[in-house]
Amino acid sequence: MGRGSPVSTGQDAEWWRDAVIYQVYPRSFADGNGDGTGDLAGVRQRLVYLRDLGVDAIWFTPWYASPLADGGYDVADYRAIDPQFGTLAEAEALIAEARELGIRTIVDVVPNHVSSDHPWFRAALAAGPGSPERERFWFRPGRGDGGDELPTRWVSDFQGTTWTRTTDPDGTPGEWYLHLFAPSQPDLNWDHPDVRREHEDILRFWFDRGAAGLRIDSAALLVKDPRLPEVPEHPGPGEHPHVDRDELHDIYRSWRAVADSYDEPRVLVGEVWLPDTERFTRFLRPDEMHTAFNFDFMARPWDAKALRESITTTLDAHAPVGAPATWVLSNHDVTRPVTRYGREDSSFAFAAKRFGTPTDLDRGRRRARAAAVLVAALPGALYVYQGDELGLPEVEDLPRELLQDPMHERSGGVDPGRDGCRVPLPWTRSGSSFGFGPDGGAAPWLPQPSHWGGLAVEVQEHDPASMLALYRRTLAARRAEPGLHGSGLRWLDALGDVAVDDDVLAFARGDGARGELTCVVNLGPEPLALPPGAEVVLHSGDPRERFDRVDTDVAAWLRL
Structure with a gap:
C-alpha cells in the first residue's frame, strides 16, 4: 500500500494535466516574522489569497537549509527547512493547510549538485584524494605540470570555468572538483549508488509529508560521461558529455516508480532546457516524468508567427507520449513579462541580458495582459510566477552592491543577474515594506521601488481593470469553461x-x-x-x- 494521502481516482488523479500552478519564491513572497526575509509563516498567512486567485497547486523553490549562495539552489540539508524560512513542522502544517483549501504543494529538488556546506562534500574535502567520500563527486587531478591546468574546458551555466582547485591539509594545491554552476555547488556523481539511494529517500521523505509532487531542477544535467571529454563542436543526440545523457532515463524511471507507489500518485515535473523536441519528450514517456517546463514559448518574441509555431511544435511534440504541455510566461530566473514584452527584442535569452536595455512598460503591460489570457486558453498546465498576477515589472535599478545573484558576479558585472524579478512583493498601499512584512520590521532583503504601493494587492483587488482582477477572472473562466478541459x-x-x-x-x-x-x-x-x-x-x-x-x-x- 502507498502512504500519505487518501486514495484519489478518476479525473482528480490527473489534476496535473490542466492545473494552474503558482510559483512561490519563499524569500520574496511574504515575511511573517519581520526579519526582512520571506518565510513559511508569511505564506501560511496568504493561503486564502492564493485560493481566491484560483490556483490548484503551489510550487516552492528550495526552502531547505542552505547558505543561500544561489537563492537556495545550494542545498545543505534536504530534510531541514532553512531557519530563515521556518521549521519542518511549519512546512508540514503549510502543506496540510493548503490542501484543506484545495491547493496541493510541489517541492523543488536539486539533484545535480549540493552546497559546498553539505556534509558529504565537507567529508570529501577532509578525506583527501582517492577516498570513498570523494567518489560521490567529480574530483580530478589537473592537467599539465603540477596539475595546474583545468581537467576540462567546460563552461559554467553561470559563465566562467566549471572547476575549482582544492587545497590539501599541508597547504599545497590539490585536486579539482566539478561544478556546472557556482563553486559553492559541487556536482554529484550519479554513477555512485549512494547518490541514487539518497535521492530516492529524499523523494519519500517529502511525499510522506504530503507533497503532491516534485519539480526537478536542471533535470537534463545529472549524468556525466565518466571519461570527461571536451564538448564536441556539434554534439549529436546523447553525445554531449554533461547534457541530456541517455543514462538519465533510468534515474527518472526509478523516481517514477517511487511516485507511483503512493495511493495518490505523486507528480514529477522536470526543468528540461533542450532545443531538440524529440529528445525533450523522451523525458515525458509514460514511465518517466509527468510534465516538463516548456521554455520555448517563454523565450519567443511577441510575434504571431513565432508564437503560433511554438504552440504547434509544443503540442505536436507532446502528443505521441500522451503528456500535457506546460505554459510558462516567466519564473525566478527570467525577466518579467511586463518588462520583456515592452522591449524592441521581446524574446528571452540569458546571454542577451544587459544593463540599460530600454523598455516601454505601457506596451509591455498590454502585451503581458494579452499573453496571460492567451496561455490560459491553451491545453495543458499553466504556471504563474509570483507577482506576475500583479503586473510587476523587472526592477532594473537595484544598487549593484546589493545584487546577490552569482550570475551577475561571474559575468564580471555585465549580466544584471536575476535579482530584478525576485524583489519582495507589495501587499499594501503603504507601510515600510508595502505589507511584505510587518511595519517596523527589518527592511526587505532586496529594496522595493518607491512606487510599488500602487501595484499592491490591496490596491488591485478593488480595481476591476487591474492585472490582478484580470488574472482572477481568467483563472475562474478557465476552470468554468468545459471547452478548455480537453486536449484539442x-x-x-x-x-x-x-x-x-x-x-x-x-x-x-x-x-x-x-x-x-x-x-x-x-x-x-x-x-x-x-x-x-x-x-x-x-x-x-x-x-x-x-x-x-x-x-x-x-x-x-x-x-x-
Whole structure:
C-alpha cells in the first residue's frame, strides 16, 4: 500500500494535466516574522489569497537549509527547512493547510549538485584524494605540470570555468572538483549508488509529508560521461558529455516508480532546457516524468508567427507520449513579462541580458495582459510566477552592491543577474515594506521601488481593470469553461465571415458537446472586428469599456 494521502481516482488523479500552478519564491513572497526575509509563516498567512486567485497547486523553490549562495539552489540539508524560512513542522502544517483549501504543494529538488556546506562534500574535502567520500563527486587531478591546468574546458551555466582547485591539509594545491554552476555547488556523481539511494529517500521523505509532487531542477544535467571529454563542436543526440545523457532515463524511471507507489500518485515535473523536441519528450514517456517546463514559448518574441509555431511544435511534440504541455510566461530566473514584452527584442535569452536595455512598460503591460489570457486558453498546465498576477515589472535599478545573484558576479558585472524579478512583493498601499512584512520590521532583503504601493494587492483587488482582477477572472473562466478541459486545439483562418491575417492568433477549443470556445489575440497594427453575434466571454482590455473589436495587443475569448 502507498502512504500519505487518501486514495484519489478518476479525473482528480490527473489534476496535473490542466492545473494552474503558482510559483512561490519563499524569500520574496511574504515575511511573517519581520526579519526582512520571506518565510513559511508569511505564506501560511496568504493561503486564502492564493485560493481566491484560483490556483490548484503551489510550487516552492528550495526552502531547505542552505547558505543561500544561489537563492537556495545550494542545498545543505534536504530534510531541514532553512531557519530563515521556518521549521519542518511549519512546512508540514503549510502543506496540510493548503490542501484543506484545495491547493496541493510541489517541492523543488536539486539533484545535480549540493552546497559546498553539505556534509558529504565537507567529508570529501577532509578525506583527501582517492577516498570513498570523494567518489560521490567529480574530483580530478589537473592537467599539465603540477596539475595546474583545468581537467576540462567546460563552461559554467553561470559563465566562467566549471572547476575549482582544492587545497590539501599541508597547504599545497590539490585536486579539482566539478561544478556546472557556482563553486559553492559541487556536482554529484550519479554513477555512485549512494547518490541514487539518497535521492530516492529524499523523494519519500517529502511525499510522506504530503507533497503532491516534485519539480526537478536542471533535470537534463545529472549524468556525466565518466571519461570527461571536451564538448564536441556539434554534439549529436546523447553525445554531449554533461547534457541530456541517455543514462538519465533510468534515474527518472526509478523516481517514477517511487511516485507511483503512493495511493495518490505523486507528480514529477522536470526543468528540461533542450532545443531538440524529440529528445525533450523522451523525458515525458509514460514511465518517466509527468510534465516538463516548456521554455520555448517563454523565450519567443511577441510575434504571431513565432508564437503560433511554438504552440504547434509544443503540442505536436507532446502528443505521441500522451503528456500535457506546460505554459510558462516567466519564473525566478527570467525577466518579467511586463518588462520583456515592452522591449524592441521581446524574446528571452540569458546571454542577451544587459544593463540599460530600454523598455516601454505601457506596451509591455498590454502585451503581458494579452499573453496571460492567451496561455490560459491553451491545453495543458499553466504556471504563474509570483507577482506576475500583479503586473510587476523587472526592477532594473537595484544598487549593484546589493545584487546577490552569482550570475551577475561571474559575468564580471555585465549580466544584471536575476535579482530584478525576485524583489519582495507589495501587499499594501503603504507601510515600510508595502505589507511584505510587518511595519517596523527589518527592511526587505532586496529594496522595493518607491512606487510599488500602487501595484499592491490591496490596491488591485478593488480595481476591476487591474492585472490582478484580470488574472482572477481568467483563472475562474478557465476552470468554468468545459471547452478548455480537453486536449484539442484547432487553428482558425477566419472568425465567422471575418478573415484573420498573419498578425492574429485564432484557435478553437472544445466542440459542440463541450461548448466550443475561440481565443483571438491581435498582434497586428490594426483593430480586428468581431464577427456578428459573437459573445465575448473574456478579454484582456479594460472591462469598464465597451468591447466591440480586438485592438492591438489584446486577447479575447469568444463564443461564435
